[in-house]
Amino acid sequence: MGTMSDDRTVFRTCPLCEATCGLQIEIKDGAVKRIRGDQDDVFSTGFICPKGSTLTQLYEDPDRLRKPVVRRGFDADGAPIFVEVEWDEAFAVVAEKLAAVRASHGNDAVGVYLGNPNAHNLGWNTHSRAFLKSISTRSMFSASTVDQMPRHVASGYLYGNGLRMPVPDMDRTDLLVLLGTNPFVSNGSICTAPGYPDRIEAVSERGGRVIVIDPVRTRTAEAADQHIRIRPGTDAVLLAAIAHHLIATDQVSVGRVAALIDGLDELRVAVEPFSPDDAAAITGIDAETIRALADELAAASTAAVHGRIGTTTVEFGTLTTWLIDIIAILTGNLDQPGGSMFPHSAVERVRPSRSSRPYRVGRWSSRVNGNPEVQGELPVGDLPDEILESGDGQLKMMFTVAGNPVLSCPDGDRMDEAFASLEAMVSVDIYLNETTRHADVILPPGSPLEKDHFDIGFYNLSIRNIANFSPVVFETDQPGEDDIIARLSMIVMGVGDDDPNIVHDQLVGQILGNEARTEGSPVEGRDADELSAMVTGESGAERVLDALIRTGPYGDAFGTNPDGLSVEKLRENPHGIDLGPLKPRLPAALDTEDKRIDLWAGPFLDELIRLQARAVEWLDDGRLRLIGRRHLRSNNSWMHNVHVLVKGRPRCTLQVNPADAAELGIRNGGRAAITSRVGQLTVDVEVTDIVMPGVVSLPHGWGHGQAGTRMEVAAANAGVNSNVLTDPSALDPLSGTSVLNGIPVDVAPG
Numbered sequence: 131m132g133t134m135s136d137d138r139t140v141f142r143t144c145p146l147c148e149a150t151c152g153l154q155i156e157i158k159d160g161a162v163k164r165i166r167g168d169q170d171d172v173f174s175t176g177f178i179c180p181k182g183s184t185l186t187q188l189y190e191d192p193d194r195l196r197k198p199v200v201r202r203g204f205d206a207d208g209a210p211i212f213v214e215v216e217w218d219e220a221f222a223v224v225a226e227k228l229a230a231v232r233a234s235h236g237n238d239a240v241g242v243y244l245g246n247p248n249a250h251n252l253g254w255n256t257h258s259r260a261f262l263k264s265i266s267t268r269s270m271f272s273a274s275t276v277d278q279m280p281r282h283v284a285s286g287y288l289y290g291n292g293l294r295m296p297v298p299d300m301d302r303t304d305l306l307v308l309l310g311t312n313p314f315v316s317n318g319s320i321c322t323a324p325g326y327p328d329r330i331e332a333v334s335e336r337g338g339r340v341i342v343i344d345p346v347r348t349r350t351a352e353a354a355d356q357h358i359r360i361r362p363g364t365d366a367v368l369l370a371a372i373a374h375h376l377i378a379t380d381q382v383s384v385g386r387v388a389a390l391i392d393g394l395d396e397l398r399v400a401v402e403p404f405s406p407d408d409a410a411a412i413t414g415i416d417a418e419t420i421r422a423l424a425d426e427l428a429a430a431s432t433a434a435v436h437g438r439i440g441t442t443t444v445e446f447g448t449l450t451t452w453l454i455d456i457i458a459i460l461t462g463n464l465d466q467p468g469g470s471m472f473p474h475s476a477v478e479r480v481r482p483s484r485s486s487r488p489y490r491v492g493r494w495s496s497r498v499n500g501n502p503e504v505q506g507e508l509p510v511g512d513l514p515d516e517i518l519e520s521g522d523g524q525l526k527m528m529f530t531v532a533g534n535p536v537l538s539c540p541d542g543d544r545m546d547e548a549f550a551s552l553e554a555m556v557s558v559d560i561y562l563n564e565t566t567r568h569a570d571v572i573l574p575p576g577s578p579l580e581k582d583h584f585d586i587g588f589y590n591l592s593i594r595n596i597a598n599f600s601p602v603v604f605e606t607d608q609p610g611e612d613d614i615i616a617r618l619s620m621i622v623m624g625v626g627d628d629d630p631n632i633v634h635d636q637l638v639g640q641i642l643g644n645e646a647r648t649e650g651s652p653v654e655g656r657d658a659d660e661l662s663a664m665v666t667g668e669s670g671a672e673r674v675l676d677a678l679i680r681t682g683p684y685g686d687a688f689g690t691n692p693d694g695l696s697v698e699k700l701r702e703n704p705h706g707i708d709l710g711p712l713k714p715r716l717p718a719a720l721d722t723e724d725k726r727i728d729l730w731a732g733p734f735l736d737e738l739i740r741l742q743a744r745a746v747e748w749l750d751d752g753r754l755r756l757i758g759r760r761h762l763r764s765n766n767s768w769m770h771n772v773h774v775l776v777k778g779r780p781r782c783t784l785q786v787n788p789a790d791a792a793e794l795g796i797r798n799g800g801r802a803a804i805t806s807r808v809g810q811l812t813v814d815v816e817v818t819d820i821v822m823p824g825v826v827s828l829p830h831g832w833g834h835g836q837a838g839t840r841m842e843v844a845a846a847n848a849g850v851n852s853n854v855l856t857d858p859s860a861l862d863p864l865s866g867t868s869v870l871n872g873i874p875v876d877v878a879p880g
Contacts, residue, residue, distance in 0.1 A: 136160075141168050141704040142600040143585065144182040145250045145578045146769075149317035149324040150585050150596070151178050152705060153185070155603060162186040162579075172708040173596045174324035179317055180763050180775065187772045188577055189604070193840050194560050195574035196608060209838040210567055217609070218628065223571050225621045227554035231527040234553075239526040241269030241516065245533020246277065246766055253575070253611030254531065255586040256674035260633055261615045264622040268494050268503070269525055271510045276539055277439070279865040280447035281320055282505050286489035287732030288455055290721030292505050296455065296470035297321045297593055298434030299712055300329055303468040304338040305430035307423075309365050309454070310440015310871075314349035315762045319438045322585070322592040327353065338430075341423070343368070344440060345757060346785075346827060347820040358423070359822045362755045363872030364413040364748065365437065366446040366741055369453035371409035372424040374401040376460050381428035385462030390717050393729030397456070400735055403742045412745045414822070427461050432468025434458075440757070443871050445744070448864035449737040456729065464716075471712040472719050475589040476597040476685070476695055477678040482650035486721040489731070491864075497523045499859075501866050509866030511540045511858035517548035527554040529618070531611075534767045536564040537833050540856035540868045541808050546836075558614055561768050562840035564833070573618075576608040582672050584700075597684070598706030599675070599697055602668075612671040634670030638662050641677045652687035664688050666698055684709055737864065754790065756804070756855060756873040759827045767831040770844040782849025783816040785827040786877070791817045794877055801880035804828070806873055809854035812880040826877060828852045830870070 137158050144151045152171025156164045165185060167178035188194065198220030199212040215223075231239055242265060248254040262270065274282070282292035298321055300306055311319065313326040323329055330353055333340050342351040343358045343365070351357040360368060376382055377398050384391060406420040413420075427433050435457050441450045455464065463469025492502030498515040501508065508516075513535065517525045528549070536546045549555065549568040557569040566572050575581065583600035609617075609630070616630035625632070642665075643658040645651040653661060665680075667673035676697040679685050686694030700707065717725045763775040770776050784802055786794070796802045798817035803810060804826070813828065821827050833851025834844040853870075860869035 140603055143583055143598050145583050146181045147317045148319055148322050148588050150322055150588055151182055151324040153182055170705040172706040177325035184772050184774055185579055187774060189579045193771055193842055199572045201570050220571050220573060221617055224556050227570055231554050235526050238523045240267050241525045241528050243528060243530045243533050243535055244272035246273040247532040249587045251611055252582050252584050253671040256671045257612045257615040260619045260637055264619045270507050271513050272507055274507060275510045275867045276870060278320055278442055279504060279867045280442040280451045280862060283448045283865045284451040288727055290486050290489055295320060296472055297591055298436040299468050299471045300593055303432045303434045305433040306333050307341045307435040309343045309437040311438035312348040312350045312760060315760045320591050321436055322588040345822045345825045358415055361414040362757050362825060363444040365441045366450040366453055367409045367412045367745055369457060370401045370404035371406045371420050373456055373460060374404050375406055375421055375424040376428055382460045383462045384459055387464050387716055391727050400738050412748055433461055433463050434469050440871055443867060445862055445869050446741055447862040447867050452734050465714045472715045473590055473592050473712060474595055474683060476682045477586055478683055480652055480683050483718050485723050488723055504866050509861055511861060511868045514544045514548040528552055529556050531558045534563045534565045537767045537831055537851055540853055540858040542851045542853040564836050564839055567838035573614050575611045575614055576606045579603040580606040581610040582669055584675055594711055595709035596706055597695060597700060597709060599700035612669060630670060634673055637674050638665055638677050645681045652681055661688050672697055753874040754877055755825050756875045757825060757827050757871045758830045770847060771841040773843050776847045782829055782832040784813045785816045785818050785821045787821050787823045788817055788819055789823045796879050803878050803880040805876045806855040808857050811850045811854055813850050
């Protein structure tokens with residue numbers, strides 16, 4: 131591992147969560163001396179959370195893999211034995227394993243799992259399409275179905291594009307309503323906004339209001355002007371009741387997009403069963419509070435409603451997300467400054483307004499449970515069955531990329547059993563964790579300080595249009611994800627070459643060839659080979675990014691727009707380039723067949739009917755409901771191996787309301803047994819009134835220390851795996867997303 135030895139100060143975007151905070155990194159004698167917030171960053175203006183300052187510890191972590199490892203049997207205790215090898219040998223083992231599985235079982239026996247960190251990774255974002263296309267499997271799984279898939283599906287049906295996601299224009303809104311999200315801790319999600327606490331405070335300072343709807347008195351709720359407690363999983367009932375009240379009191383004012391909306395008349399009948407009085411008994415929110423909230427949304431000059439994990443990882447996650455957009459439409463806040471708006475990123479394609487094919491799901495289904503494909507993926511809750519249940523198409527080999535589904539996905543014990551049973555497994559990961567310990571080969575890319583960075587995904591979700599490129603800080607012999615994925619793609623395709631530049635060049639050529647052929651593109655009609663020769667960049671990912679940016683909406687179009695963007699120009703502006711506030715984009719941004727928004731393009735009427743029936747069942751269910759929680763110093767499970775992020779009092783505790791604790795006979799600091807339909811855990815108890823009665827809370831991503839892992843700090847702070855309790859059969863049927871919040875459980879002294 132080589133380093134640049136000069137003393138210098140570099141600027142970089144933090145890649146550890148969605149906030150995209152700018153970092154100022156001071157380097158002395160070739161090592162990081164200090165990391166702090168970049169005061170001149172055009173977006174974050176100096177804001178930084180505890181995670182950003184630990185990139186040094188991650189870079190220096192002795193447990194982080196720096197060379198490929200291959201499994202060479204097991205020790206006497208059954209733990210895997212991994213041996214470091216050179217890269218060529220590691221890729222040779224991958225080729226051998228893949229060939230053997232294909233020869234015995236066919237290509238349908240190969241699957242892929244993608245973890246959350248891929249969203250933060252430039253190399254994966256530029257090269258994933260090449261790999262996934264080459265492997266050509268329908269058995270694709272990812273963290274999306276334990277996270278944000280309902281947002282994709284609601285957007286797909288409403289706007290014709292599952293990636294066209296509105297975000298709250300919080301810097302200009304007069305009323306911000308947050309459901310099931312705690313951005314003081316998460317730093318925001320599907321709403322890229324560094325310095326969330328300051329932005330929330332600014333809403334109140336300019337005379338606006340912030341309302342948080344959550345079962346827990348979170349840090350965000352404490353800072354809000356109003357906190358409304360709600361029973362987990364009932365947000366759809368609340369939102370339907372708000373829509374009911376707006377319509378019944380003649381407070382609907384759709385505004386500028388009214389001419390684009392179909393289905394408003396049917397909405398009145400559809401939400402009729404959800405009056406505030408009916409909703410009160412189900413949500414735990416009194417009817418007057420619901421009416422007052424609806425009235426405030428209607429009266430506000432501008433209003434933005436945003437829901438996140440607490441609203442997407444529940445049984446009616448897609449319906450809830452759809453209803454959030456319905457409220458924006460009914461109050462005239464869709465595609466309006468201060469409301470819910472659509473970002474316009476520097477890598478978005480420039481296309482003329484034209485009709486598209488209708489949004490579809492269910493093009494294929496999972497083999498065992500028959501759950502439909504969504505956005506090219508199957509529900510990750512189905513993955514263990516796809517591996518363990520015999521029959522045609524049974525998965526025998528998995529590729530995992532930057533993920534730890536044994537800890538992060540439903541029914542963790544069975545997920546662990548499934549991975550252990552595979553004939554072959556290849557992981558692209560920096561750690562030997564609870565999942566990758568089952569791999570035959572682990573291919574580790576460099577740390578974040580050793581590769582380029584640009585937030586391809588998150589600038590599509592940003593509350594302001596921004597572009598910021600971060601070059602490599604330290605040189606390394608480790609390849610980045612772009613080179614690793616390129617070589618894997620060639621192995622999958624049977625290309626007898628080990629030069630990743632072949633794939634890099636192909637990707638650049640494909641992008642520019644397509645742009646040159648596409649009507650309305652900034653480089654329409656130009657010679658693709660000449661354009662390719664003009665692309666700059668030291669890595670494959672940087673070259674692909676340069677091609678995307680220069681043909682994007684702000685690009686230089688390879689000389690046609692001399693003031694436009696390129697990676698070179700971004701390098702010259704290390705604090706980023708501010709491309710301006712969000713602007714109204716409809717109808718041009720619609721990808722629906724007729725360039726209109728049909729409220730009923732998806733099966734939302736059936737879901738409302740199903741919700742009404744389920745709500746009746748909830749009234750008679752007196753069981754406790756389990757929800758997750760997030761900590762500011764913990765985003766993904768691998769962060770538990772950074773000492774500074776896990777030090778202090780244990781955070782993997784079961785939070786219980788004092789009234790429930792007294793009734794159950796459990797005490798603060800004691801132990802409790804928590805049981806769901808599929809599993810049981812014994813966990814330390816924290817009695818606190820921040821959770822509402824009837825609700826218990828346990829964080830996700832813990833449960834470390836299994837045999838064969840190599841994460842010393844995490845093992846010493848093991849905690850318990852909350853997903854042992856998650857029922858893999860409990861899904862939001864429209865998106866295939868697992869129900870991680872609102873799980874019925876029983877709790878007893880442990």
